[in-house]
Structure formats: C-alpha cells, structure tokens
Amino acid sequence: MTVRVQQADFDAGEEIRRLRLAHPEAGAVVSFVGQVRDLNQDRQVASLTLEHYPGMTEKSLEAIISSAYQRWNIIDTVVIHRVGTLQPLDQIVLVAVSSAHRGEAFAACEFIMDYLKTDAPFWKKEKTPTGEHWLDARDSDQSAKQRWNG
Amino acid sequence: MTVRVQQADFDAGEEIRRLRLAHPEAGAVVSFVGQVRDLNQDRQVASLTLEHYPGMTEKSLEAIISSAYQRWNIIDTVVIHRVGTLQPLDQIVLVAVSSAHRGEAFAACEFIMDYLKTDAPFWKKEKTPTGEHWLDARDSDQSAKQRWNG
C-alpha cells in the first residue's frame, strides 16, 4: 500500500508498471487518473487549488484502502493525490489496484475513488475569468459511496 | 476509438496520457492492464502464446466498444491486445476509457474487458515445464459478461 500527497506531478504509467512487475501473481492492474477539466459546469477553469488537512489526509486514505483490502482479495494499491495549484489538463489523482483477477481490481479501485471523494479531507477552489470560489460537494458523490453498502 | 492487435509491447502510461490530453473535457481515465502471470492455477508458466482470428478480432473489438458507447456517455477509448508468444510479466492487454465523470469510465472499461473475454477471438496456449496446452474458457467469464444484461 502506497499513499502519497504531494504538489509534484506523477507518472501514472510508471506507477502501473511498478505494481505489475512487483507482483508476478497479479494478472490485472486497474487504475483511475483524474485530471483538471478546462470546463466545469460550463465555467471556464483557469486553475484549481487543492487544500488538504495534513496528517488526516494520509490517515483517511489509508483507512479507505484498508477497507478495500478487507472486502476484496487485492494484492497492492497506490494512491497519489496532488495538492496546491493546478492547471487544466494537470493530473489530480491516481488510484491503481492490482489483483489476481480483474473483477476485484475494478471493484476496489472504484470503491477507493468513491470513498476518497466523500471522506478524504481535500477541498478545491476554482479560479475562473470572473473570480475564485470553493467548489461544493456533490450529492452524486454521496450516492456513489452509499452504493457500496447496498 | 483506437483498436490495435499487435505483437509489439505497448506503453500503457503513454496511452492514458494521450487519452487525457486529447480531451480537456475528460475528467477521468479508467484503465485495465492485463499481464502474463508466472503461476496459473498452480502451474508454472514458461510462456503464453496468443493466437487470434485476424479481421474478426478487430471487428469484434469495435463492436464491443460501440456497445459501450451506446450504454454510457464516454469520450474516447483505446484497446490494445497483443498476440504471439509472451513471457511472465509481459503485458497482454490494455483497455482505457475516458469520460467526463468517473462512474461511466469505470463501467465502460469493465464492460469492454468482460465482453472481450467472451466474444473476441483470441486463444491462449500455455507452455509449462511439463508441456504445452490450450487454456479452457472459464465459466466465471461468462457470468461476468451476463451481469451486464441483469
């Protein structure tokens, strides 16, 4: 399990390769990469600034990943989340999961993303041509998470 | 939509990056990478040879991807599948899907893999220390596919 919260960019391909090669018994690596969009709900995005709660961020990500290990037979995971000011097309987050069979890697990767969205202490402030504002949490993220308890 | 069937290896990270950067409106890229395991059902794998049905392979992959476009609001996809003789830790297949929101990219990527497993004309022959044999199709792959019609 690797968790990193950093300003620097990351190399998603290298992380996936590392997960693969570290575990010859892993047949599958499923990954999610999130990037800054140029348009968000019809607003032109100039930049996005990510704030977090150092200490709690890492603990909450580790707790989410541990839940995934309890639910599925997965082999390894990496979660990298960037903080600071990002531009459109910058990467924000990587979640990658390896497992022997694909179904468990898909489920665990989506589970981790869904819980990250609702439980990990990150906040986004969007800068547009007309000013800055904090983004509101979305109800769809709450429902995506609640699915897993269905 | 990109479909490639090739002997050569591929760069999963580069394909994911290409999907991201080509579509600033894509917030999410979900990908699957499959690799040759060193052990398969307790058999030591020396190599794996993939045969396919040229022409039908590409058509069936394109049909699977088209079904995914009909079911979900996805932006772009790439499927690369290798053929020929591979060693443990070699990559076999990449499926990557971009979309505005993560749920659709996860669903479409897993759907494409599930249908690829049951409908795309590839066959695996495994070489072990005791000889060569063709792999049998797995019932679990049929049920994974049938899930999507539930």
Next chain:
Amino acid sequence: MIQLLYFARLREALNMDGEALPLTEAISVSALMASLAARGGAWQEQFDGTRPLRAAINQELVANTALIQPGDEVAFFPPVTGG
C-alpha cells in the same frame, strides 16, 4: 464455394488451418458440422457436438441454426480465452 477456417485447439486437432468447400445452396451451421463429423477420426471427435465449439459467419459469432450462404467465410473455434 465457402471458405472454412479452423483456429487454436481445433486447428491443431485437424492439422489444418482452413479449406475451401463447394456449396451451391444455403445450409445451417449444424448441418455443415454434421457433414464434417462424417469424415470420421479427428473430424468426428471435433464436430460431433460433444466439445464446446463456436462458429462465426463472415467474422460474426453465430448460433448453430444460422444459415451459411455460398461465398461466406465460416470459422470454427473453441470458446475464446483472450484478455
């Protein structure tokens, strides 16, 4: 004429990757399989219906009730195992 193609385990068992067969009117996949099984030996083993076998006409998966027309490309193969 139709063009027949055999893949994977089937290709090896028949020791042949394909052949052209005369065909002047439509027949079903299962009728073609029965006539191939009638060749005996490995052909009978592979086409008598005891082993799982898939068929494609012109590169599309079909059921055994599908009709083959003169000029079609017909492929037989075991259940697929890619990915």
Next chain:
Amino acid sequence: MIQLLYFARLREALNMDGEALPLTEAISVSALMASLAARGGAWQEQFDGTRPLRAAINQELVANTALIQPGDEVAFFPPVTGG
C-alpha cells in the same frame, strides 16, 4: 486545552486557520459549535448549523454528538471535494 483547526471556505470566512481553546472537561462537538456561534458575526454564520459542516476529532471524522476531550485536535471544515 484543545487545538482547533479550520479549513477551506471556513478558514477564509473566519480569517483564521486555527486556535487553541481552554477545555477542562469533555464537551460534545455540537456544544463547542454553539459556543463558537455565540461569538457572533462570521462565527455565528458558520457555526449556527445552517451550513453543511464536518468535524474531525484527532483526524477522524465524527458526528456532532461525539465528545471532545481535553488535549484533542478538533477540525471543522466544509464537505470535502477532492479527487
């Protein structure tokens, strides 16, 4: 004493990223919120319960009924929006 931390929109509204407060016996999160709201102005706006607010004690998300003990680190913040 307890250490209070404020994040994101809340930090900006209060113009403060944290403060130390005296505390000698356990109180609930909602009781602490009520005492912060009683400061009036921006404090009242943020802590009077009309805006969605999350609380963490020692870096774990908690419900408003949770008890804060002397020595705890208590954080308040808006619903999270990472990923």
